Amino acid sequence: MSALLDVGGLSTGYGVVQVLEDVSIRVAAGEIVSLIGPNGAGKSTVLRSVVGLLPPWRGDIRFDGRDLVGRPPHLLPRDGLMYVPQGRVVFPLMTVRENLEMGAFLFRRDRARVREAMEWVLGLFPRLRERLGQLAGTMSGGEQQMCAIARGLMARPRLLLLDEPSLGLAPRFVDLVFEKMDALRAAGVAVLLVEQNAVRALEIADRAYVLARGSTFCEGTGRALLEDAQVQALFLGGRKGEGWR
Amino acid sequence: MLWEPVLWGQLLIHGVMLAGLYGLLALGLNLVFGVMRVINFAHGELVMLGAFLTFWGYTALGLHPLVALPFSAAVLFGVGWALQRLLMERVLGGQPMAALLVTFGLSLIIINVGLLVFGADIRSIPVVSGSLRVAGFVVPKARGLAFLTAVALTVATVAFLRWTAFGRAIRATAQHPEVAITCGVDVRRTRLVTFGLGAALGAAAGSLIMLILPMDPQSGSLLILKAFAVIIVGGLGSVAGSLLGALVLGIAEVFGSFFIATVFGEVMAYVLLLLVLLVRPAGLLGIAER
Numbered sequence: 001m002s003a004l005l006d007v008g009g010l011s012t013g014y015g016v017v018q019v020l021e022d023v024s025i026r027v028a029a030g031e032i033v034s035l036i037g038p039n040g041a042g043k044s045t046v047l048r049s050v051v052g053l054l055p056p057w058r059g060d061i062r063f064d065g066r067d068l069v070g071r072p073p074h075l076l077p078r079d080g081l082m083y084v085p086q087g088r089v090v091f092p093l094m095t096v097r098e099n100l101e102m103g104a105f106l107f108r109r110d111r112a113r114v115r116e117a118m119e120w121v122l123g124l125f126p127r128l129r130e131r132l133g134q135l136a137g138t139m140s141g142g143e144q145q146m147c148a149i150a151r152g153l154m155a156r157p158r159l160l161l162l163d164e165p166s167l168g169l170a171p172r173f174v175d176l177v178f179e180k181m182d183a184l185r186a187a188g189v190a191v192l193l194v195e196q197n198a199v200r201a202l203e204i205a206d207r208a209y210v211l212a213r214g215s216t217f218c219e220g221t222g223r224a225l226l227e228d229a230q231v232q233a234l235f236l237g238g239r240k241g242e243g244w245r
Numbered sequence: 246m247l248w249e250p251v252l253w254g255q256l257l258i259h260g261v262m263l264a265g266l267y268g269l270l271a272l273g274l275n276l277v278f279g280v281m282r283v284i285n286f287a288h289g290e291l292v293m294l295g296a297f298l299t300f301w302g303y304t305a306l307g308l309h310p311l312v313a314l315p316f317s318a319a320v321l322f323g324v325g326w327a328l329q330r331l332l333m334e335r336v337l338g339g340q341p342m343a344a345l346l347v348t349f350g351l352s353l354i355i356i357n358v359g360l361l362v363f364g365a366d367i368r369s370i371p372v373v374s375g376s377l378r379v380a381g382f383v384v385p386k387a388r389g390l391a392f393l394t395a396v397a398l399t400v401a402t403v404a405f406l407r408w409t410a411f412g413r414a415i416r417a418t419a420q421h422p423e424v425a426i427t428c429g430v431d432v433r434r435t436r437l438v439t440f441g442l443g444a445a446l447g448a449a450a451g452s453l454i455m456l457i458l459p460m461d462p463q464s465g466s467l468l469i470l471k472a473f474a475v476i477i478v479g480g481l482g483s484v485a486g487s488l489l490g491a492l493v494l495g496i497a498e499v500f501g502s503f504f505i506a507t508v509f510g511e512v513m514a515y516v517l518l519l520l521v522l523l524v525r526p527a528g529l530l531g532i533a534e535r
Contacts, residue, residue: 106429
């Protein structure tokens with residue numbers, strides 16, 4: 001299996017505080033990979049480091065064979081890598097249409113491509129079609145999260161990094177977010193999904209990694225990890241529900 | 246107060262004309278604040294530099310101020326770019342106070358270099374004189390010209406922000422820099438251009454103000470106060486708000502100086518500032534901090 005994303009021996013942190021130690025993660029083309037673990041394990045930090053918002057201290061980050069360490073983060077959409085940060089982040093004072101068009105910012109001159117991408121994401125999230133002219137900041141949290149994911153997809157990425165897309169959403173939006181993972185799989189978009197909703201994340205994933213205290217604790221297929229006694233005991237509420245909602 | 250339609254109409258026209266200049270004056274400051282989250286205390290000095298460049302073009306080269314204005318704005322664009330590249334980039338993202346102090350120090354340096362180079366004399370560009378009668382109202386030509394040019398530049402800037410890809414990059418950076426980066430916006434370059442654009446708009450405002458008001462190298466500190474009042478009254482970071490704030494300040498100054506006392510016009514900026522901070526701290530069209 002040649003990996004699309006290949007993270008090896010990644011260590012990093014903020015200032016002098018180390019968050020990650022020797023993290024290795026691989027995502028193959030078209031694969032849905034979940035990254036789970038307790039709060040504070042460093043899941044979001046992995047994603048931020050991959051897209052260059054937080055430079056690695058040590059380790060390799062390769063995307064499609066290209067070394068990403070030191071590559072300017074704003075060029076990553078061109079490589080086919082998009083990142084959707086945590087917390088339903090939209091451009092609040094832009095319309096939904098403008099938000100979506102921002103997702104295809106680097107491809108704006110290729111109007112046919114932008115139009116096609118727009119039709120695709122509006123097909124995935126029909127609700128956004130009704131909201132195209134609305135300021136994104138005035139929508140509900142769930143709608144903003146859909147807008148943020150759709151914006152990420154506007155670049156037609158080969159790999160989408162999703163940070164806690166279900167966090168703080170109403171149950172029906174949580175369902176919707178997980179349903180869309182199947183649609184992305186069908187469209188051949190690989191996803192690296194960071195989630196606190198471990199059971200759902202393992203159910204949907206082809207493979208998954210468990211991150212604990214800044215290191216990859218174990219990996220396996222989603223199904224295998226769901227049934228793994230150790231993972232259950234530690235993270236799925238076997239003993240205590242600490243960090244899991 | 247005494248109700249005389251012609252008088253009130255005349256005052257209103259003067260207020261609106263002044264507001265056009267204040268709107269342009271505040272636009273650059275607001276743009277830089279929106280993108281950088283720093284009040285550029287040297288904005289008034291950039292305005293003054295732009296004005297003196299236009300003045301120099303007029304006296305030394307015999308250029309009409311409206312011809313000199315684009316050159317002055319272009320030079321100040323370069324100055325703004327260089328300041329961002331050489332100074333602001335080092336302090337942005339750190340302690341907010343550091344960035345604030347850098348711009349404050351910069352303003353002191355520019356004022357004193359200005360005094361050294363230009364002297365402390367008060368200068369004006371009395372190139373346009375006389376007035377027009379429009380529908381029974383008197384419109385001084387210089388004020389009318391300054392107003393129309395300021396409005397045209399403001400409209401152009403708003404259209405640039407609204408409809409061009411680069412304008413969109415600026416707005417995206419102001420609203421969420423990190424997401425802007427991940428969408429493919431070169432945020433560093435966007436900030437350079439924004440600081441340059443802010444300085445260029447200031448230079449244009451300064452050049453137009455010099456058509457109607459005399460200036461000296463220290464005038465910038467009074468002008469930034471007005472620009473500051475405009476964006477606080479309208480709402481920090483909101484372009485529509487700062488236009489409304491300019492309208493309020495311009496009209497208040499004219500009515501205040503006519504009905505109360507001439508000096509009261511200059512006090513209006515402070516009065517409005519205090520009133521808004523007391524009653525509606527986010528500004529008229531401002532969004533409260535999230």
